Amino acid sequence: MYFPYLRGRQFELIALRELLEKGVLSNKIIPIIEPVKLSSTLVKIVKTYGASKKQLAIITNPKVGSFSSDTREEKNQKLKEELVASLNENNSILYMNLLRANLKPEKFIERFADNMGTICDNKDAIPVYEAFFSETNVKYNLIPDESGFRRKVRKNKVLLDDKFNKKDRNNDYIEIDDEPFSEDHLYYLEDGYVGFSDYSVVGKEYNETGFAPYAVAIHIVYFDTDDSLRVKHFVSDSNDDIRDPAGKFQEALLKLVEWNEEMKLDTVAMKEFEKLYRREAYPGLGTVKKLSIMHHLELIGRYLDRSSL
Secondary structure (H helix, E strand, C coil): CEEEEEECCHHHHHHHHHHHHCCCCCCCECCEEECCCCCHHHHHHHHHHHHHCCCEEEECCCCCCCHHHHHHCHHHHHHHHHHHHHHHHCCCEEEEEECCCCCCCHHHHHHHCCCEEEECCCHHHHHHHHHHCCCCCEEEEEECCCHHHHCCCCCCEEEECCCCCCCCCHHHHHCCCEEEEECHHHHCCCCCCCEEEECCCCCCCCCCCCCCCCCCEEEEEEECCCCCEEEEEEECCCCCCCCCHHHHHHHHHHHHHHHHHHHCCCCHHHHHHHHHHHHCCCCCHHHHHHHHHHHHHHHHHHHHHHHCC
């Protein structure tokens, strides 16, 4: 099983929704959403997953973003009620708890005992797992591949790792335009895990605010001849200032389209990139990230479906 860990930004949620709507999200993929904002898009994705009967994981105590404070604001009460109702109507939701030192998860366990999971990526939180979760029916426990975690968390382990080599500037990807991404899909079972998880091509680092980049970069994962995953970075050329992002996107997109003439990747997202190239259209950077995520998840899903035959 693959558990892509996504923050609940608009473009990430829309990526999941479109994969569902187009019928290209494998049943062997359970997306994990750490909600960073209370939004109608979040409500809609919960409803969409409920209607599709596919499993979705929601982190109930997000560490980043404004979701928790959003739910307390009076102006958001109607939206909060709609989200709660959507969650209650969806029997396939997996509720995840981000373990922290000194956490008191009794209420979480009482409420979600039949369908819960944990994420433990902090060694100071291991005693919390041992005290509250080691003897409970936890569906999945996400941990890093480190001995300190493996020794303490022994049941239903999912390997969690940030595979994306995030650079400070998009320009920096010019120097390393093709690099290894992951082999976890090949070895997670052999290594004693029931699944694997990563932050897709976004990375673990979370920033509240965006900025106009000097360069536009498109990140595309692909399988090498040994079935390991690599990531190819396509970067614009006219990167001296922040003007003309549409032109920069077309420069990067041209490189992607020419590369794919040989690779022949045919995911929904790759077809959409090629349509954008033919139309000379610029959809915005959020959509570019959305398509990169969609491509990654569809590609992994195909591999998992094929390897289980």
